[in-house]
Amino acid sequence: MDAHPDAPPVVVTDTIKNAIRITALDQRARNSGVRLNQSLSDARALVPDLDCHPADGARNRALLLKIAGWCERYTPLVALDAAPEAEGNHGLFMDITGCAHLLGGEAGLVSDLEARLRAQGFHARLCLADTPGAAWAMARYGQARIIAEGAHAEAILPLSLSGLRLPPAMVASLGRVGLKTIGCIAGLPRAPLAARFGARLMQRLDQALGRETEAISPIMPVAELSTERRFAEPLTHHDEISHVTAALAEGIIEPLERRGLGLRHGRLKLFRVDGHVSELDVQTARPLRDAPLIRRLFAERIAGLHDDLDAGFGFDLVRLDVVHADPFDAAQAEMMAGHSAGQGQDALVDRLGARLGLERVQRFVLADTHIPERSFGRQPVAHLGAASARQAAGNAVLALTPEIDLPAGIVTRPLILFDRPELMQTIAEVPDGPPLKFRWRGVAYEVNRSEGPERIACEWWLDGRGARTRDYFRVEDRQGYRFWMFRHGLYGRETSDPAWYMHGLFA
Structure with a gap:
């Protein structure tokens, strides 16, 4: 993140091998001659008024996770950089397969991502490539923002071996024998390299060149179904959010019907213009395929928030995810009442769950014991199947009715x-x-x-x-x-x- 123009250059320091060194710096410090891994004393000799901050790994990770949540506006497949042995590993991987067309292609997506991060005050280096390894290397040690399809192997050959996400000690050892770029080892015999420097070197090379598949692990599980709306004019009012939620709920009904499923856990994500992401979750007592009811549950969820939903400058993207779905069994409708049997009770449970949390909506269930104070317990209604719920309700009526004539062998209990x-x-x-x-x-x-x-x-x-x-x-x-x-x-x-x-x- 760049410093304010009127402020001194900003650097982040950490103790490395008993020396305080620069681990991150802004553009003003870089323009003044300060560089990564430079000792703090040398940096202060160049820039006496350097603004230094000690590294805080926990806060860095929290910020990175927040940025990762915001990046889900482009793709649900967002992963943390999993290269702990390499230096400067504060980054994210994004798999945008099938998502680029939403923003006018790959160039449009990269430009939009870079512009939005810059607007939030972040200086980011981006690269789009066929493999995570090639994108990682080019983003840190190259200049290209987009590598053409199939050209990633040739594009990264001139880059430093540090681009293969190798430990600094291994990069230094390779440099001492004259191997300094990826191209220097790409055509060498594999067996001697692996014998001297380990199999990890060849694995990283194969991953970068696309010879070995490398999967990323998304931070959040991918939703079973998802639908979203983007807006040129951001939404700021709750009524607008309610209308959009209704439209999104209508959009997931047909895919749920095709799969024979009903929603059990839904998540509404609201992406604010300034980068903040709000998430609202609702869970249902039964599989649900009723769009108006889904909209009402999210309305109840918003109404039950301790703090009002802060729209700020508005939400420019709203997404509805089906986090979990269960098989949907159609129920026989009642001829006179005009609704399915048990629907009123289930709808009440869903509304209470949206306000209070579904785990807090509980009912009494019988326990397998003869000790009176242990003969019942409480369990969330959502954890009980329909058959067990009916059985529990019937047994509870029998146990709590003291004055009725019961068959022989059944003992009444006090109210x-x-x-x-x-x-x-x-x-x-x-x-x-x-x-x-x-x-x-x-x-x-x-x-x-x-x-x-x-x-x-x-x-x-x-x-x-x-x-x-x-x-x-x-x-x-x-x-x-x-x-x-x-x-x-x-x-x-x-x-x-x-x-x-x-x-x-x-x-």
């Missing part, structure tokens, strides 16, 4: 179950008799009638072999209030003084 059983004082017959009187929360009660015990054994595999058995009683006092309590421990077998606990209340 109110405490998170933790509460200790109380009780007068009861031993060894297995029901309570006669008890005191709970400072109030004394006399038992009018009771039913029980219902014995629930301990789960020794969770609580250990010292855990005690519970004897539950349903108790009604003289005023008609009904309680659910248990004796903790079998008298004379597990303890000589069993404790009593209140665990729930019936309606």
